[in-house]
Amino acid sequence: MLRLPTFRYHRPRTAAEAVRILAESGPKARFVAGGTDLYPNMKRRHQSAEHLISLARVEELRGIDGDGPAGTCTIGAMTTLREIERDPRIGAWYPAFVQAVASVSSPLLRNMGTIGGNLLLDTRCNYYNQTEEWRASIDFCMKERGPICWVAPGSPRCYAVQSSDTVPLLCAIGAEVTLLSPGGERRVAVDDLYRDDGIAYLTKRPDELLTRVHLPASGAWSAAYHKLRRRGSIDFPVLGVGAWVARDGERIADVRVRIGGVGSMPIHATETEAMLRGQPVTEELVRAAAELSFKPARTMDNTDSEVPYRKKMAPIFVRRALSECLGL
Amino acid sequence: MAAESNGAANQPGTADQGYYRHDTPQQDLRVIGKPLRKVDARTKVTGRTGYADNLSLPRMVYMKLLRSTQAHARIRSIDTSAAAAMPGVVGILLGSELPNQFGILPVSNDEHTLAIDRVRFVGDPVAAVAALDEETAWAACRAIVVDYEPLPVIGSPAEALATPEPRIHDYGDEGNVHKYVNLQFGDVERGFAESDLVRQDVFFFEGNTHLPMEQHACLADYDKDHKVTIHSSTQTPHYLHKALTKVLAMPASNIRVIACPNGGGFGGKSDPFNHEVAACAMSRKIGRPVKCSLTREEVFHCHRGRHPVLMKAKIGVRKDGEIQALDFESHLDGGAFGSYGVASTFYTGALQTVTYQLKNYHFRGARYFTNKAPCGPKRGHGTVQPRFALECLLDKVACDLDLDPAEMRLRHLAKRGELTANFMRIGSMGLGECIEKVVAGSGWKERRGKLPFGRGLGLACSSYLSGAGLPIYWNAMPHSGVQLQLDRSGLVTVFCGSTDIGQGSMSVLAYVVAEVLGLDPMKLRIVTADTDLTPVDLGSYSSRVTLMTGNAAMQAAERAKEIVAAAVAEKLEVPKSNLVFADEHVFDAADPSRRMSFAEAVIAAEAKFGTVGTVGSYKPPRSAARFKGGGVGPSPSYSYTAAVVEIEVDPETGQYTIPKIWVAHDVGRSINAALVMGQIEGSVYMGLGEATMEESAYRDRSHKGKRVFLHNQPSMLDYKSPLAVDMPEVVTYIVEDHDPNGPWGAKEAGQGPLLPIMPAVANAVFDAVGVRIDTNPITPERIFAALQSKAKGGEARFGPSDVPAVAWPEPRVVPPPWEGGDGKEVASDAPAPTRSGGKG
Numbered sequence A: 001m002l003r004l005p006t007f008r009y010h011r012p013r014t015a016a017e018a019v020r021i022l023a024e025s026g027p028k029a030r031f032v033a034g035g036t037d038l039y040p041n042m043k044r045r046h047q048s049a050e051h052l053i054s055l056a057r058v059e060e061l062r063g064i065d066g067d068g069p070a071g072t073c074t075i076g077a078m079t080t081l082r083e084i085e086r087d088p089r090i091g092a093w094y095p096a097f098v099q100a101v102a103s104v105s106s107p108l109l110r111n112m113g114t115i116g117g118n119l120l121l122d123t124r125c126n127y128y129n130q131t132e133e134w135r136a137s138i139d140f141c142m143k144e145r146g147p148i149c150w151v152a153p154g155s156p157r158c159y160a161v162q163s164s165d166t167v168p169l170l171c172a173i174g175a176e177v178t179l180l181s182p183g184g185e186r187r188v189a190v191d192d193l194y195r196d197d198g199i200a201y202l203t204k205r206p207d208e209l210l211t212r213v214h215l216p217a218s219g220a221w222s223a224a225y226h227k228l229r230r231r232g233s234i235d236f237p238v239l240g241v242g243a244w245v246a247r248d249g250e251r252i253a254d255v256r257v258r259i260g261g262v263g264s265m266p267i268h269a270t271e272t273e274a275m276l277r278g279q280p281v282t283e284e285l286v287r288a289a290a291e292l293s294f295k296p297a298r299t300m301d302n303t304d305s306e307v308p309y310r311k312k313m314a315p316i317f318v319r320r321a322l323s324e325c326l327g328l
Numbered sequence B: 001m002a003a004e005s006n007g008a009a010n011q012p013g014t015a016d017q018g019y020y021r022h023d024t025p026q027q028d029l030r031v032i033g034k035p036l037r038k039v040d041a042r043t044k045v046t047g048r049t050g051y052a053d054n055l056s057l058p059r060m061v062y063m064k065l066l067r068s069t070q071a072h073a074r075i076r077s078i079d080t081s082a083a084a085a086m087p088g089v090v091g092i093l094l095g096s097e098l099p100n101q102f103g104i105l106p107v108s109n110d111e112h113t114l115a116i117d118r119v120r121f122v123g124d125p126v127a128a129v130a131a132l133d134e135e136t137a138w139a140a141c142r143a144i145v146v147d148y149e150p151l152p153v154i155g156s157p158a159e160a161l162a163t164p165e166p167r168i169h170d171y172g173d174e175g176n177v178h179k180y181v182n183l184q185f186g187d188v189e190r191g192f193a194e195s196d197l198v199r200q201d202v203f204f205f206e207g208n209t210h211l212p213m214e215q216h217a218c219l220a221d222y223d224k225d226h227k228v229t230i231h232s233s234t235q236t237p238h239y240l241h242k243a244l245t246k247v248l249a250m251p252a253s254n255i256r257v258i259a260c261p262n263g264g265g266f267g268g269k270s271d272p273f274n275h276e277v278a279a280c281a282m283s284r285k286i287g288r289p290v291k292c293s294l295t296r297e298e299v300f301h302c303h304r305g306r307h308p309v310l311m312k313a314k315i316g317v318r319k320d321g322e323i324q325a326l327d328f329e330s331h332l333d334g335g336a337f338g339s340y341g342v343a344s345t346f347y348t349g350a351l352q353t354v355t356y357q358l359k360n361y362h363f364r365g366a367r368y369f370t371n372k373a374p375c376g377p378k379r380g381h382g383t384v385q386p387r388f389a390l391e392c393l394l395d396k397v398a399c400d401l402d403l404d405p406a407e408m409r410l411r412h413l414a415k416r417g418e419l420t421a422n423f424m425r426i427g428s429m430g431l432g433e434c435i436e437k438v439v440a441g442s443g444w445k446e447r448r449g450k451l452p453f454g455r456g457l458g459l460a461c462s463s464y465l466s467g468a469g470l471p472i473y474w475n476a477m478p479h480s481g482v483q484l485q486l487d488r489s490g491l492v493t494v495f496c497g498s499t500d501i502g503q504g505s506m507s508v509l510a511y512v513v514a515e516v517l518g519l520d521p522m523k524l525r526i527v528t529a530d531t532d533l534t535p536v537d538l539g540s541y542s543s544r545v546t547l548m549t550g551n552a553a554m555q556a557a558e559r560a561k562e563i564v565a566a567a568v569a570e571k572l573e574v575p576k577s578n579l580v581f582a583d584e585h586v587f588d589a590a591d592p593s594r595r596m597s598f599a600e601a602v603i604a605a606e607a608k609f610g611t612v613g614t615v616g617s618y619k620p621p622r623s624a625a626r627f628k629g630g631g632v633g634p635s636p637s638y639s640y641t642a643a644v645v646e647i648e649v650d651p652e653t654g655q656y657t658i659p660k661i662w663v664a665h666d667v668g669r670s671i672n673a674a675l676v677m678g679q680i681e682g683s684v685y686m687g688l689g690e691a692t693m694e695e696s697a698y699r700d701r702s703h704k705g706k707r708v709f710l711h712n713q714p715s716m717l718d719y720k721s722p723l724a725v726d727m728p729e730v731v732t733y734i735v736e737d738h739d740p741n742g743p744w745g746a747k748e749a750g751q752g753p754l755l756p757i758m759p760a761v762a763n764a765v766f767d768a769v770g771v772r773i774d775t776n777p778i779t780p781e782r783i784f785a786a787l788q789s790k791a792k793g794g795e796a797r798f799g800p801s802d803v804p805a806v807a808w809p810e811p812r813v814v815p816p817p818w819e820g821g822d823g824k825e826v827a828s829d830a831p832a833p834t835r836s837g838g839k840g
């Protein structure tokens, strides 16, 4: 059945209060933002909480501030994806970010879903994102309750998939976030927020509240996000490539490529990047470099679409994202 | 040639008395053909329609079913003690309390309400719990301990053949083969010998499901008079009534079935279901009303969707594309129960003959039991998969012969008024006009084969029944009955057992009666689908309702008109033949000032004859197919459809978009053009879902010697079905080749237009990038695989390579009409009757 379990619902007004309530509520407490990830997961009983600390009323977590070219643009964690998508400043300074945001789920879900929630989205897997009845029939897996991993039965770890659309892009462009806990604040690169483990997929501690996203100075670089999914809306990425290129005339000064949807964290296409860095821009080079992303895209049989297909699509999507950045 | 008389002529007041009126010119009609709103439209859009899940009764309790977690297992024991002890639990029901079996077809009554000693798929119901609230009922279900002894899992037709024991059921043709069919019409070997081109292809059509918006729900109430009333989202209240009578072992007269408006059905609500029977039994057991609403996951378990079918088709044609012979083989993965499966098996061979002339035809079909949710009828029942194969095959033939696929089809259309090789009678036949429309609309002649690489056009055609010629259980009674009550206020109430599943059948009743009696259809009262109040209609399946209830309603209305006209003629002193019924009045055609309002006319009639009420009924004409198995396929009339799909394929990834579709459907006559358009476009949408992504796929894993086998994605997020954004522009043409058997010439529109979409997509892919996708759905992954295979010098194709080897039973040999056949089978070793002139 798909009903929410019972829980206590808290409505703090400030970030400090939210962090305090969480710390006082014991281990079975969580923040909830738009709830578009957490509530469906709770209905299917693969995530649980006795206390939910809603961030909906925390005004300081909302809104877009600062100046893109000056490198001071920040977005509150509770800003909805829809607000970002529609913001003319973000559209002008960070069009690739809007590309990624607009590809998340559907318009209705973007009205509720927040950027904070999107960055912290639970990893996904065909054996995990199922009802309790389904999981009981096949037997529960390691990520929730069970002993084994159905995707890789011999493996000691979980391979659930990083499935947020904004993550590969924000990693690639070098965005950062602020995390707040009773012990104080820290700022980390989005690139450093994730771990290669489907269960403990975040480096963020459970008691930390994500308060703001900091975007890099806009202007001297270009970026792109290319997503593979079955339908024109709603579907999670089964492959999502975020690419960032800084040019120096006809040369590629620096480049970052992150591949989402094919691992428990965004995959760094390091060999692709190394081949391009410092080189003159040519179509052949981009093609050859993109081919090198085939190997690191280790697709597993736990999303929609087929394993070899997703793997073979990775270099194509990487090439297309890079070509878009380079105007090829 | 068997000269079959129109069987309907033996009914009072039907064709011979002009009740079908297929030739009435459009300008003489006031209601029929107009795009009026549905009679229940306002209730629907204002959210006041009483779906089954909206209902509640005082003291009502909630029931949940515990379903099997095992794909195939013996039940050693069931311990309900913990569940029974839970506060709030008011009743527990086990299979042993309901030993009688049920099932939609009399030949496969193989279902228990709750499993007794065996479970056959993950999702098979095992126990039912009623409680004061749904959460408690569910928690109590989970507290029931079932001890299972696993049995070998049978996951596919190949495994069913390889594993005759253990049998999933102890009936069927052999081992785990549910049914074999072998029918031979003419001599295919001779046909192949006389052909210029013979080719054979193997196709696979993956199963998919109906996905109605409304999840099944019911409310059962066993009252103090020992009568049970069930409200349910069912398409077939009459068949549910029969099943309940059998399982509850109660007289039919003590059971009342009311079909609520369905929030979509598409065939998924046309079997009697476990939860319906269990709710009635539970209500009887505990003496309280019992509500049961299924979750989406449970709807996937109820299934009865499209069978996965593996097909081999060998065709022989002359240089101009004329089909000399077709040898067709289908293997149906039936799932765990019979359902409509025997009929589905015959349907995979029935309608290959009604679109193009076909001289020699051989059909073999086999249905297998597997440990999956049971398959059954989905929109286009059983004819969809072979149509995919046939239309793809014809496209290949046209390509081999260097012919235009549209021209080739046009040249060899089946002929109006003729009997086909398998004794289906073609009535009206507007396929030619349909093809011409989509060819002209799409710019086919100028654009096919000439678009840049990556873009293409594909064409396919199809046909579907306007109602099955035979009922599901053998009987000689009408298939549809309508009763009219004329009140002295002028109100006409129409009673009919038909079920509105969103298709507009209530509206059709209103339009038909309103047309005949000159009334406003919005002012009639329509009472439907209540076994206590309404005469039997067999149900909303096989596209039968408009034709059959339409004819029955027309007959009832004509009879009412007779009575009223007799009284008015006397009152106004005008000859009866001069009277016209229109604008809620009865007029003298010669002098319209001599008139009465309809209410006054009813008063006159009631004064003269007493209370005014009439009945009408309909039974299809007798079929010419007299051989065993010939009961599946005959219909009063066949609808026809042609479609052209335009596609844009990314040759590097196989990803594609469909910018536009042209579809033309021969509906005979549209009773309501807006509803017909809605059905056509809805069919296109559903067909596109099947063509592009929908798959009822199974997860098959083994771990430490245990095999788990269950539905891959029983949710609306992961069972991929297209969204509004995925819907292309559709250009719809309504073709009206009035059929003598339909009310004002009407045929079906609800299923036929779905059929050509899948093959048209496959054919368009070929035009765009030169690869054949012989497996449906036609996914980007499959296109990509075919393109890669082609690039590496392999087959430019994705599809299965062969079908399982089967020891077929001896064929039933039926000489086609042009070989002197009379529709009956002859002994297979008997010499074929001498040929009496060729056909065509």
Ligand SMILES: Cc1cc2nc3c(=O)[nH]c(=O)nc-3n(C[C@H](O)[C@H](O)[C@H](O)COP(=O)(O)OP(=O)(O)OC[C@H]3O[C@@H](n4cnc5c(N)ncnc54)[C@H](O)[C@@H]3O)c2cc1C
Pocket: A030, A031, A032, A033, A034, A035, A036, A037, A038, A039, A040, A055, A077, A078, A081, A103, A104, A105, A106, A109, A112, A113, A114, A115, A116, A117, A118, A119, A120, A121, A122, A163, A164, A165, A166, A208, A209, A210, A211, A234, A235, A236, A237, B717
């Ligand atoms: C049908 C469907 C389709 C979807 N498709 C996509 C898709 O295509 N792409 C995609 O990226 N996502 C998709 N999503 C997921 C989801 O809608 C989005 O990721 C959304 O942005 C999540 O934000 P939220 O505010 O609703 O998160 P919530 O559900 O409220 O939270 C998600 C998680 O983050 C934690 N959290 C939230 N905010 C904070 C914070 N400020 N500090 C600390 N912890 C926090 C919560 O405790 C929870 O664990 C889909 C969801 C559904 C239901």
Ligand code: SF4
Pocket: A124, A125, A126, A127, A128, A141, A142, A143, A144, A148, A149, A150, A151, A152, A157, A158, A159, A160, A198, A302
């Ligand atoms: S990857 Fe393995 S452990 Fe992780 S969710 Fe999937 S099946 Fe479970």
